[in-house]
Amino acid sequence: MKYYDKLIFELSREGRTGCSLPSKCDSCAGTDAIPAGLRRAQPAALPEVSEPDVVRHYTALSQMNFGVDSGFYPLGSCTMKYNPKINEEIAAMPAFAALHPLQNDLPGVQAVYEGLDRALAAITGMKHFTFKPCAGAHGELTGLMIIREYHMSRGDMKRTRIIVPDSAHGTNPASAAVCGLEIVEVKSNAGGLVSVDDLKPLLDDTVAGIMMTNPNTLGLFEKDIREIARLVHDAGGLLYYDGANMNPLIGTVRPGDMGFDVMHLNLHKSFSTPHGGGGPGSGPVGVCEKLVPHLGVNVSGFNGNFGVMLRAYAYILMLGRQNVKLCGKLATLGANYIKESLKDVYRLPLTQVCKHEFVFDGLTHDGSCEGRQGATTLDVAKRLLDYGYHAPTIYFPLLFHQAIMIEPTETESKETLDAFIGVMRRIADEAASDPGILQGAPHNTPVSRPDETTAARNPILKFQDA
Numbered sequence: 001m002k003y004y005d006k007l008i009f010e011l012s013r014e015g016r017t018g019c020s021l022p023s024k025c026d027s028c029a030g031t032d033a034i035p036a037g038l039r040r041a042q043p044a045a046l047p048e049v050s051e052p053d054v055v056r057h058y059t060a061l062s063q064m065n066f067g068v069d070s071g072f073y074p075l076g077s078c079t080m081k082y083n084p085k086i087n088e089e090i091a092a093m094p095a096f097a098a099l100h101p102l103q104n105d106l107p108g109v110q111a112v113y114e115g116l117d118r119a120l121a122a123i124t125g126m127k128h129f130t131f132k133p134c135a136g137a138h139g140e141l142t143g144l145m146i147i148r149e150y151h152m153s154r155g156d157m158k159r160t161r162i163i164v165p166d167s168a169h170g171t172n173p174a175s176a177a178v179c180g181l182e183i184v185e186v187k188s189n190a191g192g193l194v195s196v197d198d199l200k201p202l203l204d205d206t207v208a209g210i211m212m213t214n215p216n217t218l219g220l221f222e223k224d225i226r227e228i229a230r231l232v233h234d235a236g237g238l239l240y241y242d243g244a245n246m247n248p249l250i251g252t253v254r255p256g257d258m259g260f261d262v263m264h265l266n267l268h269k270s271f272s273t274p275h276g277g278g279g280p281g282s283g284p285v286g287v288c289e290k291l292v293p294h295l296g297v298n299v300s301g302f303n304g305n306f307g308v309m310l311r312a313y314a315y316i317l318m319l320g321r322q323n324v325k326l327c328g329k330l331a332t333l334g335a336n337y338i339k340e341s342l343k344d345v346y347r348l349p350l351t352q353v354c355k356h357e358f359v360f361d362g363l364t365h366d367g368s369c370e371g372r373q374g375a376t377t378l379d380v381a382k383r384l385l386d387y388g389y390h391a392p393t394i395y396f397p398l399l400f401h402q403a404i405m406i407e408p409t410e411t412e413s414k415e416t417l418d419a420f421i422g423v424m425r426r427i428a429d430e431a432a433s434d435p436g437i438l439q440g441a442p443h444n445t446p447v448s449r450p451d452e453t454t455a456a457r458n459p460i461l462k463f464q465d466a
C-alpha cells in the first residue's frame, strides 16, 4: 500500500489513537468550565490513527513534492537555486522569528534593514530601497506608483503611458495595468533585443517610462541599454528595471550604471529564500537619488517579510564582497555550457552568448532524425520527470512556438549539469527511436498527463468522493 493513496480520514479506525491524554486532569476543570452553549454537540470528526500511520502518510506526501532539495530544477525565469540552510537557521532564531511586525523599530531590526539597504545599494547602484513589497509583482506596482508620483509631483500630468517590450515577463504589463497606466508594446528585433528603431517613435510627452529586464527573458543582454536610457530620459520618461532575476549581474554590472531609475529585486529568487507555492516573498524597490523622496509610497501595512530579508542579508554577508561576484559568473557559465552542449539536438533560435538562461525552440529535426518531427516541447518536459528532473519553463516566452527555457543557476556542479545534458540528449534520441515513450510520459509519477486545459480552467483542489 502507498501511504499517499488514501486520505488520512480513510486510514481512520474507530478508537485507534496515537497518544493518550487524561480524560480529566487534576489541575483543570475540564470541559465543565466551558459553558454548555459553546460546547460541541458531537465530538469533532478527527481521524483516529496511530502515530506510525500519521508519520508514514505525511512523509509520503512530502516526498511527492519536487523541490530543489530533491533534485535539479532548471526552471527558466524563476531562479530555483539551492539556498544554504544556515540562512534558514538564522531566520528561525527566536529573537527574530518571534518579533511582532510592529516591533520594526527595534534597533536590531533596524540594523538589518539598514545593512541590507547598504548591501543592495552597492550591488545595484541604487540610492535606497523600500522593503515593503512582498513579491516581485508587488515591487513592480510600487515602482510604477513611484514613477507616477514623481511625474505628478512636478505637475506633469500627461504621462500615462508605459512602454513594455514584447519579451517582458507577464507581470510587467499586469502591474502597469493595475497602476492605471496604458501599456505600449515595443517589439524585439531579430536578435531578441529591444529594437531602438521601434522605440524612438513611441517616445513623447505622454510616456511615463519604460519597463525592462536586462538580461531580458531570453537571457540576452540588452547591449543598447545606454542608448535606450538616453532616449527615454530625453523624452522625460524614467526607466524601470525588473531585477527579479539578478543572479547573472550580481557583482558584474549594476542597473544604476545602465541608467535605470527604479527597480525591484526578488529576494526570494536571487537572494536565498526558497520559493514557489506562493510565499513568503520580498520584492524590495530601489530608487536613484532624485526619487528617494517618493520611496515612502504606501503599499503594505508592515515593513515587508522580515524573515526573507534576514536570509538575504545573511547570504550576502556570508558570500562577502569577493565571492558575491562569482554568482553572476557561474550562473552565466552554467547556462552557456548547457546551451552549447545541446544545440545540435535542440533548436537554438538565438545563438549569442547568453546570461543566466536561454531558450530552445523544440528539438531539431533535420533529415537524419525524421522521427523527432512529432515530439513536442511538452513531451520532452514530461519525459524529464521520469528521469527525476523538474521540467524547465515551457512555452514561454511566447516568441517561439516550442520554447524550452532553461536556467541552471549558479549553485549546480559540473557533474549535475553533465547528468542533465546526458538525459536531455537521451530524450532527443528517444524522440527519434521510440516516440511513443515520450508521448505517454511521465510513466513513474503518481499522476501522468492530466488534461492541461481542464486542469487549468476547472481545477479540483479538494478531495471529492468518487
Ligand SMILES: *Cc1c(COP(=O)(O)O)cnc(C)c1O
Binding pocket: 077, 078, 135, 136, 137, 138, 169, 171, 172, 213, 242, 244, 245, 266, 281, 283
Ligand atoms: C518571477 C518574476 C517576476 C514576478 O515575481 P513574483 O515574486 O512572482 O511576483 C517578475 N519578473 C520576472 C522577470 C520574474 O522572473
